[in-house]
Amino acid sequence: MSAPSVAARPSQPRRLGVRTYHSRLLLPLVVAGILALWELAVIITQLNEIILPRPTSIVRALMDGFAAPVASRASYFPHIAQTLAEVTAGYAVGCTSGLVLATISVRFSLLEQLFRPLVVAFQSMPKIALAPLIVVWFGFGFNSKFVLVILATFFPLFVNGITGFKSVEEGPINLMRSFGANRWQIFTKVTFPMALPYIFAGLEIALVHAITSAIAAEFLGGQLGLGVMILHMEQLLDVAGIFSVLMILACLGGLLNAGLGLARRHIVSWAPGESRAIES
Amino acid sequence: MRAANNPAISLLNALQEIEASPGGELRGSAIQARRLSKMYRLSSGDEVLALSDASFDVSAGEFVSIVGPSGCGKSTLLKLIGGLSTPSQGEVTIDGRQVDGPRRDVGFVFQDPTLLPWRNVIQNAMLGIEVLGLDRAIYRTRAQELIDLVGLHGFEKARPSELSGGMQQRSAIVRALLHDPNLLLMDEPFGALAAMTRESMGFELLRIWESRRTSIVFVTHSVPEALFLADRVIVLSPRPGRILDIIPVGLARPRELEMMGSQDVGQKATHIRQLLGARGRAA
Numbered sequence: 001m002s003a004p005s006v007a008a009r010p011s012q013p014r015r016l017g018v019r020t021y022h023s024r025l026l027l028p029l030v031v032a033g034i035l036a037l038w039e040l041a042v043i044i045t046q047l048n049e050i051i052l053p054r055p056t057s058i059v060r061a062l063m064d065g066f067a068a069p070v071a072s073r074a075s076y077f078p079h080i081a082q083t084l085a086e087v088t089a090g091y092a093v094g095c096t097s098g099l100v101l102a103t104i105s106v107r108f109s110l111l112e113q114l115f116r117p118l119v120v121a122f123q124s125m126p127k128i129a130l131a132p133l134i135v136v137w138f139g140f141g142f143n144s145k146f147v148l149v150i151l152a153t154f155f156p157l158f159v160n161g162i163t164g165f166k167s168v169e170e171g172p173i174n175l176m177r178s179f180g181a182n183r184w185q186i187f188t189k190v191t192f193p194m195a196l197p198y199i200f201a202g203l204e205i206a207l208v209h210a211i212t213s214a215i216a217a218e219f220l221g222g223q224l225g226l227g228v229m230i231l232h233m234e235q236l237l238d239v240a241g242i243f244s245v246l247m248i249l250a251c252l253g254g255l256l257n258a259g260l261g262l263a264r265r266h267i268v269s270w271a272p273g274e275s276r277a278i279e280s
Numbered sequence: 281m282r283a284a285n286n287p288a289i290s291l292l293n294a295l296q297e298i299e300a301s302p303g304g305e306l307r308g309s310a311i312q313a314r315r316l317s318k319m320y321r322l323s324s325g326d327e328v329l330a331l332s333d334a335s336f337d338v339s340a341g342e343f344v345s346i347v348g349p350s351g352c353g354k355s356t357l358l359k360l361i362g363g364l365s366t367p368s369q370g371e372v373t374i375d376g377r378q379v380d381g382p383r384r385d386v387g388f389v390f391q392d393p394t395l396l397p398w399r400n401v402i403q404n405a406m407l408g409i410e411v412l413g414l415d416r417a418i419y420r421t422r423a424q425e426l427i428d429l430v431g432l433h434g435f436e437k438a439r440p441s442e443l444s445g446g447m448q449q450r451s452a453i454v455r456a457l458l459h460d461p462n463l464l465l466m467d468e469p470f471g472a473l474a475a476m477t478r479e480s481m482g483f484e485l486l487r488i489w490e491s492r493r494t495s496i497v498f499v500t501h502s503v504p505e506a507l508f509l510a511d512r513v514i515v516l517s518p519r520p521g522r523i524l525d526i527i528p529v530g531l532a533r534p535r536e537l538e539m540m541g542s543q544d545v546g547q548k549a550t551h552i553r554q555l556l557g558a559r560g561r562a563a
Contacts, residue, residue: 272441
């Protein structure tokens, strides 16, 4: 039986320079055109806004949500803060523990032989399926979301960490040994930096998993969170509201991803395909 | 016999060593290799003899080349001297002390420059200094001197990917020299370079060696390169590597390219090629 290939490869070279001045202008125009058509279509067909709200209604829902007093139930801010807290806390703990365990596993090969099959088996299972169980164990509050995000982010970092640490060639290791370097020096000065492209690929996957599982856990219930909001709005048939929350989620995910991409480009600018523009 | 046997002279040497500070006069290490053999166990469980019964000496400040066909155990021999690998039989001593691991007075240059891609030239050069825990401020100044010496001035902040193959190897040589090793072990350092670059790198290496007098063991598969650089050439047989002959080159220093055209050098080159089993006749 062949082992499934579970590690994500470091990201491919990005095609820069493709976006020209014209397409920069074109994109907003196209989006504006689509929104205008959408607005018109809903008005002309007199479609019920419970099925498809007009873009202007979505904007109004957004404005209402942000304008409402922060302490009130209608305000979006406490929900955004809650989801953001679940995602970032779970992400930090999950990614760190995944990397730490990967480091230990690479150091002690017996541990890796022990862990790896378990991890691969567990990794193929969708973590979201665990959400109801985790709610039973940890309740409807912050903790259940936090735990699910940890589970979802642990595996990408564990697997990519191991793959990255093992991708290091013999040459630099021998070089370090020739200077009499100890294991810790070899790890910090060579193995870990060498593995960074793999680790960042893992961090990017983990980020998507983190947001998905936080929202999924919130769907099961709770007091606060963007998923909880969507659930309430669904019961009130406030479809424009649902759309507005989806837009917040898209922005949140986009921002977090952009931050991570910025960090990656800054930290692993040496990796092939990272700083160089277009090849082939 | 050797100067070291005379107590008065060895005392003088010792005094000179005490005076030698970083950047001051250096001395080369003396190597004794006695009946070295190395056996590798393959993953199939079979054992392969890479090196068999190799004995030779390198005296202090000497430049010795090792030639042999690929896979003859040249690199294995170098790793044994440098303490990166342990012999299955026999022993190596450097300055009278048995080698049982990497030593801090040895510098390595590999065929691949093995520069860390996220470090620039200066930072790569400083790697050994950081690992050895030496004073960074002092050695940073020295790194700059060495960078100037190998002709990398102006490229201190360049990353390896911005350098040519020759410049990368120069950078690796700076790294190997920075902690003032008494012995430089070079494993086909110019093997991946173009012929022209290779020749000028050879000249530069000799220039550096003549100014610092470290001992050098230089592995190559190029017979002319070995003869041009070394005081003596050790010829290894195909696997299992066995020493076939040790040939004194006997050319004056500093070496010049014209010397390579002499009849004596030609005869020695032919002798080495015959030892290595090259067939056919040159026109």
